[in-house]
Amino acid sequence: MEYWRDLSSWLKETYGRRLYRVPLDAGMTCPVRDGTISRTGCTFCAGGSGSFAIRYEGQKLSMEDLIYNGQNVPAGDYIGYFQAYTNTYAPAERLRFLFEHALADPLFAGIDIATRPDCIDAECLQLLQQLKEAYPHKFIWVELGLQTAVDATAETIGRGYSYDVFETCVQRLAEAGICVIVHVILSLPEEGLQDNIATMHALNALPVQGVKIQMLQILKGSVMAEEYRRDPDAFALFSEKEYAERCAYCLGHLRRDIVVHRLTGDGDRSLLLAPLWGVAKTQVINDIRHIMKEKHITQGSLL
Ligand code: SF4
Known part of the structure; x- marks a missing residue:
């Protein structure tokens, strides 16, 4: 690990190669x-990050469907990423149909299910456990959109569940042997460094394997976009340097074994209203690295 435990190194260590997420849209919605x-x-949220997702109904996908940024990725090096909206928000039989078809597809090394902790009930957990046993050569990851461990902020952003629901869900997924990746947003309204650090510490205390960190983005179609149009000054959006510094400190407070899947926003650029610096992802990553080097921080070094 240089400054943080990055995804591609971990994939190579764990699976012997890089793997590439293929975003899928299974036509779900969300309870919010x-x-x-x-x-x-x-x-x-402007719609569950599904802008580039392939509409998926369990069909066999072709290599043409999966072209990754023009790269020639071999079959079997893809992850079926159920990305759009809440991907366990459907009857168990429908979920079984979708997940089984993706797991049975030789193009996919495994599946990654983006969802909410309040949408994983006992039946869903049992299904995931059964699928894990039925497809031992494939993996199942679950991504949970926590954004913050601070309940007061969660209420402001309309997340619709409290931190203890997340905590219980992570424990249950871990007991079922499912790898958990958590989404966190830095620079949410009214959150300061101490709130972000509290979120890192909350993750550290749980059997979490991965994290996706990003800056707050104002996206067309979201409630925040309307508020931003009315009064842009109401949002104390970070400059690129402020974000890079916040990330550096948060990584310093993150358990060393947690894999960092993302450190920038991944949304549809055509929807982005602000901050526009977020599209220069390499620059942001380089700046985070630079600050960590300058301040002698590595992942977990501030714990
Ligand atoms: S962020 Fe909220 S509204 Fe958007 S897809 Fe996730 S649960 Fe649904």
């Missing part, structure tokens, strides 16, 4: 969108 909890969606 369909009225079960609310109708607004989380206030930062």
